[in-house]
Amino acid sequence: MTTVAATAHGAHAHHDDRPFIRKYIFSTDHKIIGIQFLFVSLFFLLVGGLLAMQMRWQLGFPGKPMPGGGILPETMAPGGVILPEYYIQLVTMHGTFMVFFAIMPLLVGVYANFLIPLKIGTHDMAFPRINMWSFWSFFAAGLVMLASLFVPDGAARAGWTMYVPLSARHDLSGASLGQELWSVSIILVGLSSILGSLNYISTIINNRAPGMTWFRLPLSVWSLFITAILGLLALPVLSGAAIMLLFDQVLNTHFFDPAAGGQALLWQHLFWFFGHPEVYILILPAMGMVSDIIANGSRKPIFGYHSMVFAIVAIGFLGWIVWGHHMFVSGMNPTLGSSFMVSTLIIAVPSAVKVFNWMGTMWRGNLKFTVPMLNATAFVAMFVIGGLSGIYMAATPVDMFIHDTYFIVAHIHYVLFGGSLFALFGAIVYWYPKMFGRMMSERWGKVHFWLTFIFYNCTFFPMHITGMAGEMRRLYDPNQYTFLQPYQPMREFISISAFLLFATQLIFFVNFWWSLFKGKKAEQNPWHDNGLEWSLPAPAPHGNWEKVPNVYRGPYEFSHPQAREDYLPQYVKLPTDREPASAPAAAH
Amino acid sequence: MTHASATVDMMQPPYPAERGLDVYNTKLGMWVFLASEVMFFAALIGTYVILRFGAPGEWARPGIVLNIKVTAFNTFLLICSSVSMVKAYASIQDGDRQKMRFWLLMTILGGATFVGIQVYEYTHLVERGFLPSGVREGSELAELVAQGTLPAATMGLYGSTFYTMTGFHGFHVTCGVISMTYLFFTKALPGKYTRQDYRGIETVGLYWHFVDLVWIILFTIVYLI
Numbered sequence: 001m002t003t004v005a006a007t008a009h010g011a012h013a014h015h016d017d018r019p020f021i022r023k024y025i026f027s028t029d030h031k032i033i034g035i036q037f038l039f040v041s042l043f044f045l046l047v048g049g050l051l052a053m054q055m056r057w058q059l060g061f062p063g064k065p066m067p068g069g070g071i072l073p074e075t076m077a078p079g080g081v082i083l084p085e086y087y088i089q090l091v092t093m094h095g096t097f098m099v100f101f102a103i104m105p106l107l108v109g110v111y112a113n114f115l116i117p118l119k120i121g122t123h124d125m126a127f128p129r130i131n132m133w134s135f136w137s138f139f140a141a142g143l144v145m146l147a148s149l150f151v152p153d154g155a156a157r158a159g160w161t162m163y164v165p166l167s168a169r170h171d172l173s174g175a176s177l178g179q180e181l182w183s184v185s186i187i188l189v190g191l192s193s194i195l196g197s198l199n200y201i202s203t204i205i206n207n208r209a210p211g212m213t214w215f216r217l218p219l220s221v222w223s224l225f226i227t228a229i230l231g232l233l234a235l236p237v238l239s240g241a242a243i244m245l246l247f248d249q250v251l252n253t254h255f256f257d258p259a260a261g262g263q264a265l266l267w268q269h270l271f272w273f274f275g276h277p278e279v280y281i282l283i284l285p286a287m288g289m290v291s292d293i294i295a296n297g298s299r300k301p302i303f304g305y306h307s308m309v310f311a312i313v314a315i316g317f318l319g320w321i322v323w324g325h326h327m328f329v330s331g332m333n334p335t336l337g338s339s340f341m342v343s344t345l346i347i348a349v350p351s352a353v354k355v356f357n358w359m360g361t362m363w364r365g366n367l368k369f370t371v372p373m374l375n376a377t378a379f380v381a382m383f384v385i386g387g388l389s390g391i392y393m394a395a396t397p398v399d400m401f402i403h404d405t406y407f408i409v410a411h412i413h414y415v416l417f418g419g420s421l422f423a424l425f426g427a428i429v430y431w432y433p434k435m436f437g438r439m440m441s442e443r444w445g446k447v448h449f450w451l452t453f454i455f456y457n458c459t460f461f462p463m464h465i466t467g468m469a470g471e472m473r474r475l476y477d478p479n480q481y482t483f484l485q486p487y488q489p490m491r492e493f494i495s496i497s498a499f500l501l502f503a504t505q506l507i508f509f510v511n512f513w514w515s516l517f518k519g520k521k522a523e524q525n526p527w528h529d530n531g532l533e534w535s536l537p538a539p540a541p542h543g544n545w546e547k548v549p550n551v552y553r554g555p556y557e558f559s560h561p562q563a564r565e566d567y568l569p570q571y572v573k574l575p576t577d578r579e580p581a582s583a584p585a586a587a588h
Numbered sequence: 589m590t591h592a593s594a595t596v597d598m599m600q601p602p603y604p605a606e607r608g609l610d611v612y613n614t615k616l617g618m619w620v621f622l623a624s625e626v627m628f629f630a631a632l633i634g635t636y637v638i639l640r641f642g643a644p645g646e647w648a649r650p651g652i653v654l655n656i657k658v659t660a661f662n663t664f665l666l667i668c669s670s671v672s673m674v675k676a677y678a679s680i681q682d683g684d685r686q687k688m689r690f691w692l693l694m695t696i697l698g699g700a701t702f703v704g705i706q707v708y709e710y711t712h713l714v715e716r717g718f719l720p721s722g723v724r725e726g727s728e729l730a731e732l733v734a735q736g737t738l739p740a741a742t743m744g745l746y747g748s749t750f751y752t753m754t755g756f757h758g759f760h761v762t763c764g765v766i767s768m769t770y771l772f773f774t775k776a777l778p779g780k781y782t783r784q785d786y787r788g789i790e791t792v793g794l795y796w797h798f799v800d801l802v803w804i805i806l807f808t809i810v811y812l813i
Contacts, residue, residue: 126613198620206608206616232624240631244752252721253748255635260722260744261644270631 018542026136028128029542033135034114035435038428040139041105046509047146048097053502055090058082060495062477075154084476085174088157091474093149095160096182099282100189101142103420107285108193108231109138111427112200112224114435115289118533118540119221119555121209121548121571126202134195141188148181156182159474161275164256164267168248176249183246190239197232200224209532211551211580215309216570218531218555219302222309223288226316227281234277241270268330272323280319283383283415284312286423287354290376292555293426294358296529297373298365299566301556304357311350311357318347328399337396344394351387355380366559366566370527371445375426378453382418386411389464404474407467413460425449425508432515433522437539440515444507451504458497462490530555530569552577614791622798625760629802632756636749636809645741650811652738653718653729653746655709662705663807666761669698670800673793683783689776692789695796696772699765706758710751720751753806760799767792 024032057066069080076086113131117124125131148155155178158167162182170176204217204225217225245267247253254260256267295302302308324332324340332340358380367373389411393399402408425448429440466487471478478484478491525534533540535549549571557568562576573579609616640647650656676691717727722744724730732738771788775781781789 127617130617194621194624198617198624201620202613202617206611206613208608232620233627236624236628237631240628240635243756244632244635244748247720247748247752253752254721254744255639255748255752257744261639261642261742262745262748263639263642266635266638270635 023542026132028124028132030113030117030125030128030131031435031540031542033131034110036135037105037109037113037138038435040142041102041109042509042512044097044101044142045103045106046505048094048102049502049505051090051094051097053499054082055087055094056495056498058087058090058476059478060492062479085154085157087476088159088474089149089155089175089178092156092159092182093145096145096156098416099160099278100186101145103282103416103424104193104278105138106424107420108196108224108227108281109135111220111285111289111431112196112228114431115220115533116200116203116224117207117544118434118536119218119531120204120207120212121532121545121551122203122207123543123545123548125199126207127199130195131199134192134199137188137195138192141185141192144181144185144188148178148185151177151181154178161271162245162267163271164245164248164264165258168245168256168267170249180246180249183242183249186242187239187246190235190242193231193235194239197228197235200228201232204228209548209551212532212570213551215306216551216554218288219291219305219308219312220285220288223284223291223312226312227284230277230281230284230316230319234274234281237270238274238278241267241274244270265327265330268327269323272326275326276323277316277319279415280315282420284315286379286420286427287312287383289427289430290379290423291354291358291361292529292531293372293376293430294361294380295556295558296527297368297370297376298362299368299558300361300365301554301558302357303360303363304353305554305556307353308357311353314350315347318343318350322347325394325399328396329403334396341394341396345391348387348391348394351383355384355387370429371440371442371449372426372430372527374446374449375422375429378449379419379422379426382414382422382456386414386418389414402467404472405467406463406471406473409473410460410463410467413463417456417460422452425452428512430527431533432519433526433538434533434536434540436516436519437522437537438515438519439522439526440519441511444511448504448507448511451507452501455497455501455504459494459501462494466490466494525569528565528567530557530567532569532571534569535571550580552580612787614787615794618791618794622794625798625802629756632749632753633805633809636753639745639749643742643745646739647742648738648746650813652732653713653716654750654811655712656811658705658709659807659811662702662709663803665698665705666702666800666803669695669702670797672698673796677786677789677793680781680786680789681783685776685779685781688781688786688789689772692768692772692776696765696768699761699768699796703758703761703765706754706761718747718750720747722747750810753810757799757803757806760802764792764796764799767795 023029027033027036054066054069057064057069063081065080066077066082067080069077069082072080072086075083076089077083082090113125153175155175156162156167157173157175158164158179166172167179167182170179173179204221208217244253244255248255248257248262254262256262256264258264291302291308322340322344324336325344328337328340362377369377389407392402393408393411429445432438432440466478466484469484469487471484471487479488522538524537526538527534532549532551536544550573551570552573553568553570555570557563557570559566560568562568562574568574672691672694676688676695679685679687679691717724717729723733723738729738729743733740733743771792775788
């Protein structure tokens with residue numbers, strides 16, 4: 001391994017004399033921007049979680065005063081008892097924060113920014129300043145959304161999907177400024193995503209290191225590339241729709257106003273035309289990072305690299321032609337519904353290809369259950385459950401029955417929490433040393449993982465059952481229906497599990513912050529991985545490499561017969577390797 | 589892996605050394621951005637098409653509400669500014685900075701005049717009672733609605749789609765004029781564009797032609813049919 005050591009010595013930090021504000025606040029360094037996204041979106045994850053806890057209190061113990069609820073104003077929870085109009089705000093804002101301000105920025109904002117230049121071998125993004133603007137418009141959007149919680153008549157109340165006419169007409173929703181701030185914030189989020197996406201796409205196409213061919217890219221980069229294309233083309237549609245919604249709210253236009261000839265269904269089409277690619281924006285990066293972690297934890301090359309890439313591309317393409325499956329009960333023509341059903345069911349094929357490849361990777365591997373590997377394995381298992389329940393929904397006749405019930409809530413949480421968030425817990429621990437130069441605690445990571453895994457399943461699995469029993473989502477108090485009253489003990493069980501799940505996350509937060517200052521100093525390559533980022537010291541210096549390394553092979557060469565160790569990094573030159581043709585002539 | 593080669597690599601200008609597509613980053617980035625812009629205008633134009641075809645009654649004939657002649661002139665002006673953009677691009681390819689400055693300035697003037705005429709058009713329309721929410725009570729157009737010359741049922745949709753589509757196009761033209769003015773004073777005037785490196789001109793030109801193309805579509809579907 002002498003070559004690895006030599007590379008490490010060559011790549012020491014540049015002299016960095018930028019002032020503090022340029023270095024950490026208005027930074028154009030992709031790593032700092034990634035870390036900024038990480039801190040801000042973890043904060044929003046906490047906010048979203050707090051909102052969910054209040055919902056669970058009301059559902060588990062309806063009408064009882066919430067502990068600590070006394071601090072809420074009379075208009076939300078008099079005497080700590082949550083009001084229906086506050087409950088619907090909780091539902092709306094929980095969804096909005098989690099989708100737009102937690103999972104999406106955690107996956108794309110953090111890891112596209114942090115990983116792409118490090119993994120493809122370049123000094124920074126193609127457009128560092130646009131990258132900075134992407135973060136700051138996201139930050140502004142977050143502030144606007146947060147502010148909407150505190151305006152006099154409360155936050156938006158039409159659910160995170162903002163169906164019209166409820167969202168467009170203040171006399172129906174009872175909220176005016178809150179609804180408008182939601183629209184403004186979403187327009188800003190769209191801008192942020194578009195700026196980010198165009199950066200990621202340009203960087204991956206144009207700025208790869210010599211020898212980093214398309215089929216030597218790590219799967220995390222492939223998935224972030226396809227995600228960026230989805231974001232680039234889907235977010236402007238959401239922005240357009242949100243602009244029209246805002247105009248309906250403030251300029252009295254009539255886009256979505258059936259009374260003046262506008263079309264309420266048009267909003268659903270525009271929203272889900274964005275919304276379904278969005279679903280894959282929320283899962284593809286997780287799939288990519290999980291692929292990296294599973295190959296590493298199994299000490300085997302990823303099973304079926306090319307089929308993994310084509311599966312990502314196929315999912316990305318099919319994501320555009322399935323949006324109608326969110327609207328089966330909207331009065332859609334059944335023939336059209338069937339075609340949406342078929343296109344949706346086809347997505348099961350590339351998804352299954354990925355799942356089988358992950359299992360093929362682990363099969364007879366030298367499994368090392370580190371914290372990232374545990375979380376990645378949980379991702380695969382939970383994604384299978386979420387994927388299978390997705391097939392129920394894709395079938396129109398079944399969906400008619402379970403539409404808008406807790407079955408859907410269970411499904412989305414199995415893919416978004418069980419899927420994306422487990423992958424994120426893995427990814428945060430995995431790349432933490434490269435971000436901050438320290439390791440997170442392994443023991444507390446495992447405690448956090450197991451408790452999360454147990455309480456997470458206790459929280460969301462029973463929702464399948466209450467959903468099949470007909471419990472509607474966004475329902476303030478299901479006990480108003482006699483047929484839902486027998487399920488109150490189950491709702492109580494879900495709520496208690498949810499509180500424990502939330503409490504478990506505090507372990508993660510403490511571990512995160514404690515390790516930042518007191519964690520074990522990280523080695524350069526603590527996971528013995530092959531990616532280019534591990535050729536850098538921890539934390540990675542400004543500008544990354546002084547000279548980007550040449551790439552000699554794909555990223556998954558574990559247990560290679562020619563290597564002495566059980567891994568063979570992409571940047572290590574074996575005597576049999578030739579210099580890549582695209583390498584610039586050596587300076588002298 | 590020596591330090592000498594390292595410094596050279598960092599100091600190299602990104603043009604035209606990028607691997608990958610053999611296209612410099614800003615040009616690639618602009619094409620990618622324009623793909624996103626296509627989707628944005630597709631959302632607005634698609635909405636217009638769906639609302640117009642699904643409207644509860646006849647759509648107002650454009651000639652009654654809008655002054656087509658003035659806008660036709662404006663369209664001509666915008667197309668001319670695209671031509672002058674190409675002239676600026678061709679001039680700097682020949683290494684003629686003076687001509688490039690002249691044609692860039694002409695493009696800026698063309699774009700600014702377009703926005704000016706659009707503002708004039710808007711104020712005139714608002715005066716006559718045409719608003720994003722429909723027709724203002726007691727205005728000139730309200731009388732036409734009362735006479736039956738204009739369809740009452742669809743005027744709201746007409747106002748909503750007209751102002752949103754043309755407004756966002758005008759916003760894009762304004763952004764283009766601002767960018768070109770910025771490039772004129774920071775790059776073109778100090779003579780930073782050369783026969784070898786005219787990336788700014790080419791990139792802003794791509795944007796400008798796109799905005800022009802969108803207008804030709806908008807003019808056709810909003811003013812002509």
